[in-house]
Amino acid sequence: MTGNVWFITGASSGFGKAIAEEALKRGDAVIASSRRGTSLKDLESQGAMLLDLDVTSDDATISAAFQKAIDKYGKITHFINAPGYLLEGPIEGTSAKDALDSINVNVLAIMNLSRLQVAYLRPRGSGYIANFGSVGSWHGGAAFSHYASAKWAVSGFTESLHVEVKEFGINATVVEPGYFRTGFLNEGGGNRKHASNLMETEYKDTGVERARIALDLYNNKQPGDVVKGSKIIVDVLTGSGVAAGKVFPMRLILGRDAMNRIRTKLADTEKLMKEWENVIVSTDHDDVQKA
Template sequence: MKNNSNNENKSKVWFITGASKGFGLSLVKQLLAGGQKVAATSRYVDSLLRAAGEVSENFLPLYANLADDKSVANAIETARNTFNGLDVVINNAGYGIGGSIEELTDEEARESFDINVFGTLNVIRAAMPYLRDQQSGHIINISSIAGIAPATGWALYAATKFAVIGLSQVLAEDVKSMGIKVTVVAPGAFRTNFLSGDSLVIARNPIDAYADVRSSHARYLQMDGKQAGDPEKAAAAIIRIAGEENPPVHLLLGEDAYNRAMNKLEVLEHEFKLNEELSKSMAYQG
């Protein structure tokens, strides 16, 4: 897919979370190669510098604890002041969590929501005053096909990604009149380190009764390093969408994501129609 970072995205300022690996790192490298100004966050700035390169006039690596709204606000403000602008905000940071609801502790669940959902909210809240003031900008939230068509054994991960899709859909309507665009991206399986230990948490206290959950985890873990999706193509697609005058609110990435989403639409249509009469019978009579 063509990378349009030198034309449609000329002279834009990008803010990207979770930039030391995966999609985030691919985005940073492609954007810098295209002459873009990039502020990129990580909890481990040294790792980000090793992966993406040294600080330059176009590259600003920043520490941010996404669960801390003050840390996020400081990163956004520093990026905006350094580059004198803010155009595209990409909420990329997140991690996977596997296990049945019964197997996962409250602490594990809340930590997942803190990064995958509240981290996204913190970035949006910090960026919106600038975008609103200039009446332009594009917020791109990275969700997952799990937020549309979840798989066995990934309930909490699906819940966080459902949340990102839902908030993005409404945000798109809320900020449309301000000239701000919103896109939520739902990738399938890409050959990143998502299935490795530093990006994936599995329930620490498994219960023997959940054999199907264990089987599902085993199938996904066997995919590590063999996923069909190319993260460089995903990054190029996201950059391309950011350059469009009328970008989509929803973007599926990967043939697997597309197929799972379309299958889910068929299932929903069947279930809704199956109970159509019951659903419509709720009105008061008289």
């Protein structure tokens, strides 16, 4: 054993599962949890401890899950918060329940997990928390408004978390992957859900329909390799490999597609500010010293 003990939520598939497998390969201890965690027999066969945990549970339930891991391994050093799903469809067709459920899993659960994780790590004076954002943290678009808003929230929250806890020796980062071949877009897998009313007739030949078609065509053809991505995540969270000697990042961007999309967003934002600069600064009080 290396001394690293990973507690991973959302370990049933995608990055959560791949990170668990990478950590296990390195000789680390792993607690793999999901809503049906005890069904993850392939991870158990590789040495992981399995736990059933609904990330929307109350504090007592989540804390009890942490305690089970601590009882077995004596500590937890790394927390990975990777639950979430894509809510697809037009804003108009998204019910109040659709939106609430999405925010509850994609945002509030990560906030609550992080809060309890900090309470555990702060007295220890060390530890790591990684929350999952997305390239969707940087741009919105037709048919994925609720997913984008959730990921923006996670990135904003984790940026604040990073600043707030680093003085206590805790390292927090938000992982922002582009499109990776994880099965995330597969129908019926629980990661891609639809709004209550897709309004296909009303939104025919619009960006909503084009987005749906694009996601279908892109499914299982995404450029990102989740095994490679997970290796980098584990490197960063252990200060080894490609991360050796580098400053711990507030954001961990993964994938050429994510990098290019973010660069476009930065350029577009700079262009907007230059065009509107005179208007932007015109709202200051007259007695404010002009820069």
